[in-house]
Amino acid sequence: MTDAPRSTPEEPWPVRVVSQKVGAWIAKLGWVWVDGQVAQISRRPGAGTVFLTLRDPSADLSLTVTTNRDVLDSGAPELREGARVVLHAKPEFYAARGTLSLRADEIRQVGLGELLARLEKLKKLLAAEGLFDRARKRRPPFLPQRIGLITGRASAAERDVLTNTRRRWPAVEFRTVNVAVQGPGAVSQIVDALRVLDADETIDVIILARGGGGIEDLLPFSDEALCRAVFACRTPVVSAIGHETDAPLVDYVADVRASTPTDAAKRVVPDLADEVRLIGQARSRLERAVRNLVDRESHRLTLLRSRPVLARPQVMVEQRAAEVTALRDRAGRSLTHRLDAATADLRHTLARLRALSPAATLDRGYAIVQRVDGHVVRAAGEVAQGDPLRVRLAEGELTATVEEMRTR
Numbered sequence: 092m093t094d095a096p097r098s099t100p101e102e103p104w105p106v107r108v109v110s111q112k113v114g115a116w117i118a119k120l121g122w123v124w125v126d127g128q129v130a131q132i133s134r135r136p137g138a139g140t141v142f143l144t145l146r147d148p149s150a151d152l153s154l155t156v157t158t159n160r161d162v163l164d165s166g167a168p169e170l171r172e173g174a175r176v177v178l179h180a181k182p183e184f185y186a187a188r189g190t191l192s193l194r195a196d197e198i199r200q201v202g203l204g205e206l207l208a209r210l211e212k213l214k215k216l217l218a219a220e221g222l223f224d225r226a227r228k229r230r231p232p233f234l235p236q237r238i239g240l241i242t243g244r245a246s247a248a249e250r251d252v253l254t255n256t257r258r259r260w261p262a263v264e265f266r267t268v269n270v271a272v273q274g275p276g277a278v279s280q281i282v283d284a285l286r287v288l289d290a291d292e293t294i295d296v297i298i299l300a301r302g303g304g305g306i307e308d309l310l311p312f313s314d315e316a317l318c319r320a321v322f323a324c325r326t327p328v329v330s331a332i333g334h335e336t337d338a339p340l341v342d343y344v345a346d347v348r349a350s351t352p353t354d355a356a357k358r359v360v361p362d363l364a365d366e367v368r369l370i371g372q373a374r375s376r377l378e379r380a381v382r383n384l385v386d387r388e389s390h391r392l393t394l395l396r397s398r399p400v401l402a403r404p405q406v407m408v409e410q411r412a413a414e415v416t417a418l419r420d421r422a423g424r425s426l427t428h429r430l431d432a433a434t435a436d437l438r439h440t441l442a443r444l445r446a447l448s449p450a451a452t453l454d455r456g457y458a459i460v461q462r463v464d465g466h467v468v469r470a471a472g473e474v475a476q477g478d479p480l481r482v483r484l485a486e487g488e489l490t491a492t493v494e495e496m497r498t499r
Contacts, residue, residue, distance in 0.1 A: 107186070110184070110186035110189065111186065113184050113186075114183075114184040114186055117182050117183070117184045117191065118181075118182075118183075118184075120181075120182050121181065122179060122180070122181045122196075123179075123180065123181070123182075124177060124178070124179055125145065125154075125177070125178055125179075125180055125193065126175070126176075126177050126201075127145035127146055127147055127148070127154075127175070127176065127178075128145070128146050128147075128148045128173065128174070128175055128176075128275050129143055129144070129145060129146075129170060129171070129172055129173065129174050129175075129176055129275070130144040130145070130146040130153055130172065130173075130274075130275035130276075131143070131144035131172060132144075132170065132171070132172060134160070138160075139159055139160050139161075140157055140158070140159065140160070141157070141158055141159070141160050141163050142155060142156070142157055143155070143156040143157075143158070143195075144156070144275075145176070145178075145193070146275040146276075148175075148275065148277075148278050148310070148311065148314050148316075153275075154191065154192065154193055155190070155191075155192040155193070156178065156180060156192065156193045156194075156195050157192055157193070157194050157195070158178075158180075158194070158195040158196070158198060162195060162196060162197065162198060163198055166178075166197055166198040166199055166200070167198050167199065167200035169200070170198070170200055172274070172275075173273065173274050173275065173307070174200055174201075174307070175200070175201040175307075175310070176198055176199060176200050176201060177198075177199045177201060178193070178195040178197060178198045178199065179195060179196055179197040179198075180193035180194055180195040180196070181193065181194050181196075207306070210313050210340065213313070213315055213340065214340055214343070217315070217318055217340065217343070217344070218343075222318060222319070222322045222343070222344050223343045223344065228346045228347075229327045229346045230327070230346070231295070231296040231327045231329065231346065231347060231358070231359060232295050232296065232327075233361065234260070234360065234361060235263065235295035235296045235359060235360065236263075236264065236293070236295055237263075237264040237265070237266060237293045237294055237295060238256070238263060238264070238265050238266070238294070238295065238296055238297075238298060238359060238360075239265075239266050239267075239268070239288035239291065239294040239296070239297040239298065239326070240252055240253070240265055240266070240267040240268070240297075240298050240300065241267075241268050241270060241281060241284045241285065241288065241297065241298070241299050241300070242267070242269065242270070242272065242298075242299075242300040242301060242352075243269060243270065243271070243272040243301065243302075244269035245269075246272070246300075246301070246302060247302050247352075248272075248300040248301050248302045248331070248352040249267065249269075249300065249352075251300075251351070251352040251353045251356070252298055252300050252331070252352045252353075252355055252356050253265060253267075254356075255352075255353050255356035255357070256356040256359060256360055258356075259356060259357070259360050259361065259362045259363060260360040260361065260362075260363050261363065263360055266288065266291065266293075266294060268284040268287060268288060270283075270284050272301045272311065273304065273308045273309075273310075273311060274311075277311035278311045278314045278316055278317050281299070281311065281317055281320075282316060282317055282320045285297065285299075285317075285320050285321065285324060285328075286320070288326065289324045289325060289326050294326055295326070295327075296326060296327045296328075296329060296359055297324065297326050297327070297328045297329065298328075298329045298331060298349075298352075298355050298359060299312075299321070299328060299329065299330050299331065299332065299341065299345070300331040300332070300352040300355060301331070301332050301333065301352075302333065302352070303333045303334045303337065304333060304337075309332060309333055309337060309339050310339075312330075312332050312339035312340070312341045312342075313339040313340040313341065314340075317341055318340050318341055318344045321341055321344045321345055322344050327346040327347065328344075328345045328346050328347075329345060329346065329347045329348075329349055329355050329358060329359060330342045330344075330345035330347070330348050330349065331349040331350075331351060331352045331354065331355035333351075334350070334351060335350040335351065450485065453483070453484060453485035454485045456485075458482050458483060458484050458489075459482070459483040460480055460481070460482055460483075461480065461481045461483065462474065462478065462479075462480060462481075463478075463479055463480075463481070468480065470498075471496045471497060471498050472496075472498060474493050474496065475493065475496075476493050476494065476495070476496060477492060477493060477494075478492070478493045479491070479492055480492070480493060
C-alpha cells in the first residue's frame, strides 16, 4: 500500500487508512518472545483456536493471545489460569474492531526450576540495590494505635492476625484491606492497598499476611513491583507470608519478617497480661527500693539524733563557753603576769636610777657647787677669789662667794 499524503483539516484520513497505518506499524515489530501470567483461558469445544488473556504480574496490563489448539497441547497441555508462560508471538492489529492481540506459534509453561532461577536472579539484583539492607529497616512502634492489614478476604491469615492481636491487646484498632493474594491481579491489588494504607496518617504499622501455599501460589509476593512498593513505604511493614519455611522476596524487603500470621500478631503488639505482670514487678521493685531507702535514712536520722550534739545541743554551747572562759582566764593570767613582771622591772630600774641619781648623793649630805653659768665646780682651781657660786643641797640652794681657795 502506498503511503497516503499527510492528513490536514481539509484532507483528513478515513478510519480505514488510520487502521491500515496502525496495523502496518505494529507489523514492523515482528516476532517476539513474551513473558506473562495466564489470567484466562478460553477453549471452545470443537474449535481449533484457543484464546488466552496474558497479564503482566507487575502492572495492570493484559493482552489477548490467540493460538492453535495443537500449539497449546504440544507446548503446555496442562496450562491453567495463574500459570507463568513464555510464548513466541507476533502482534496483530485487527482493523475491523480496532483491537491488538498476539498470535502465538509456540507456548512454553515456565517450570519450577526456571521460576526459582528467575527469583534468585531478582534477589541478587534487589540486594545489590540495597533493598535488603538491615540499616534501613525501621522498628515498629511498641504499641501501635492502629494497624493496617492487607490479606485475603475471609482468609485464615486474616482471622489469625485479628484474633491473636486482639487477644494480646484488646484495644488495638485495625484497618483491613482485602485483596487477591494469588493469581493475575494479586500484585496490582496489593500494591494499591499498600499505597492507600501508607497514605493514612493514623496507621502506625502495616501487616502483609497470607497463609501457606506452594511456590507458584506465593509468586506475587516475590514480584519486583511489590518489593519496590514495600521498600518505598514510609510506614513500617511486617511480612507474614506462608509458613516458617516459606521465604518470598518481600520477606527480605519488609522491616520485620514474621514466620506466620500468628507470629506477626506477637511481633506487632505486646501481650497485655505480660505487660501488667511486668508493671507489677516493676512496682514491687520500686516499693522495695523506696522502703529500703526510707529505712536506711530513718536509721541514719536515729544515729544522728543519738549523738550528744543533737541529744543535748546545749552541750556544744557549754563546751564552747568553757573554752572561752578558759581562754579568757589564761589571757588574764598572762596579762597579770606580764604586768607584774613589768612592774618589778620598773621598780628595779627605778631603784638603780635612784641609786645612781645625784639626788641620792645629796641626801647623804653632799652638795653640788656650780658657777653662775651652771658649770659644776670639781676643783678649786676652776674658780677665783670673789667668784659667786651656787651650792645645791638635797633641799634647796645656797649662794656663796669664794673667799679663799685651797688645793691639795
